[in-house]
Amino acid sequence: MSNYSKNTLEIIWKQTLDKLNAGAFFDASIFNTYINESKLYDINANGAIVIVQNFIAKSVFEQNKSVIENTLGEVLDQQISITFTLKKDIKDYTELNEESKKIILEDKLLDKYTFDNFVVGHSNRESQAAALSCAVNPGEFFNPLFIYGNSGLGKTHLLHAIGNYVKKNTPNKKVIYIYSEDFISLIVNSIKDKTIEEVKRVIEEADYLLIDDIQRLKQGERSQEIFFNLYNKLIAKNKQIIITSDIHPTELKGIENRLISRFNSGLSVGIDSPEFETSLAILEKKLEERNDQFLIERPVLDYIATTYSSDVRELEGNLNKLLFKAILYNPSVIDLDFAILAFKDDPNVKSTGKLTVTKIKKAVCDFYGLTKVQLESKQRTANVSNARHIAIYLCRKHLDMPFTKIGAEFGGRDHSTVMSSFEKVNKLIKEKEVFENAVSKIEKKLGV
Numbered sequence: 001m002s003n004y005s006k007n008t009l010e011i012i013w014k015q016t017l018d019k020l021n022a023g024a025f026f027d028a029s030i031f032n033t034y035i036n037e038s039k040l041y042d043i044n045a046n047g048a049i050v051i052v053q054n055f056i057a058k059s060v061f062e063q064n065k066s067v068i069e070n071t072l073g074e075v076l077d078q079q080i081s082i083t084f085t086l087k088k089d090i091k092d093y094t095e096l097n098e099e100s101k102k103i104i105l106e107d108k109l110l111d112k113y114t115f116d117n118f119v120v121g122h123s124n125r126e127s128q129a130a131a132l133s134c135a136v137n138p139g140e141f142f143n144p145l146f147i148y149g150n151s152g153l154g155k156t157h158l159l160h161a162i163g164n165y166v167k168k169n170t171p172n173k174k175v176i177y178i179y180s181e182d183f184i185s186l187i188v189n190s191i192k193d194k195t196i197e198e199v200k201r202v203i204e205e206a207d208y209l210l211i212d213d214i215q216r217l218k219q220g221e222r223s224q225e226i227f228f229n230l231y232n233k234l235i236a237k238n239k240q241i242i243i244t245s246d247i248h249p250t251e252l253k254g255i256e257n258r259l260i261s262r263f264n265s266g267l268s269v270g271i272d273s274p275e276f277e278t279s280l281a282i283l284e285k286k287l288e289e290r291n292d293q294f295l296i297e298r299p300v301l302d303y304i305a306t307t308y309s310s311d312v313r314e315l316e317g318n319l320n321k322l323l324f325k326a327i328l329y330n331p332s333v334i335d336l337d338f339a340i341l342a343f344k345d346d347p348n349v350k351s352t353g354k355l356t357v358t359k360i361k362k363a364v365c366d367f368y369g370l371t372k373v374q375l376e377s378k379q380r381t382a383n384v385s386n387a388r389h390i391a392i393y394l395c396r397k398h399l400d401m402p403f404t405k406i407g408a409e410f411g412g413r414d415h416s417t418v419m420s421s422f423e424k425v426n427k428l429i430k431e432k433e434v435f436e437n438a439v440s441k442i443e444k445k446l447g448v
């Protein structure tokens, strides 16, 4: 085998082609059609092997052999001879490629996310339980399992936790974790380099398929079709599929209906922002993992947990920020004064006392158990509509925003629609006590 990794070969060949291109040795059309499509397959004691697309390409390469050899020689800083060959003439070619695809598909699990370090609270209890149950009894109860919720609430963590659990407890089972955008690239690239059948075969062999942020699959039609077929095959074999998304399956935009209806056939569970106790427990967990020497006083954790509980990523980020400041200034103990001072200069934190559209949306979503995307969508079910009217009302009342600007914040609604939402709430508050209660609870939560 070669002394060069696949990556290195790719880099070497890219440099060589760039030089050839810059030297204008070839017509642009010849270059793009034949030269650019070639691949450096190997470099060994006998020289380099370059794979070319077809017979015509081969003859173009043969005719220009010396300039290509010289250019590759410059990149490698040594003289080298090249053999140009067609893919079909390399007998172990498919094997090599399969190997590399396997690495791409199987090696994406992050060790750091496990069930052990996932703090369970009211907001995520259902999704954690469902995830664990799928990890333990794949394909038996909920297939697919669909976990949805706003960004930063632990969906990716749970997917990796499932993967790591399986890896540890049933290592003979094959887990594939893949981020939806990577899935699209994988499909696009493998169609281009004609390895798509291998990719499909590798995925079809999975016992667990973990697909993260499925809403991003909307960018790839061909990928959706391939995903649809893979999905059906896996489900038919009782293989476990777990999907995450920032929105409930019924509201996925740009995803084929036949896929959405299949997602709905399993179990969908939501994941919410952590309540105060869970936020606090998460902070403690994260601190434990970091193993810092600092003594942090309890009110500091309370302060962070109260201020940033809407998003665990933010919660963690701010804890890190505080610890970074502590490393910098080395206080004997991190107390509330130090924390407040540490966050004072931060523009993100400075605005925490101020009411913003984001905060209003967040509070309304929390109250109604919705995601931000739902709130901004065109969905008209009573629960979502009411929540949206209230959010619009609060933006107008407390931020005094123009109706058009509010409209832009809520999925591009026009001035009159926003105005009628506002008026509707104004009226309902006077007429219905439940409504008045809902609004005042949200206002209380927002501190207004």
Ligand code: ADP
Binding pocket: 113, 117, 118, 119, 120, 124, 149, 150, 151, 152, 153, 154, 155, 156, 157, 158, 282, 285, 312, 313, 316
């Ligand atoms: P999402 O995929 O929903 O956007 P992530 O899974 O990436 O969110 O989580 C963001 C960060 O918050 C990660 O570092 C994750 O470990 C952490 N996190 C989220 N929920 C929890 C939890 N319940 N316990 C511990 N850490 C959590």
Ligand code: MG
Binding pocket: 152, 155, 156, 157, 212, 213
């Ligand atoms: Mg995620």
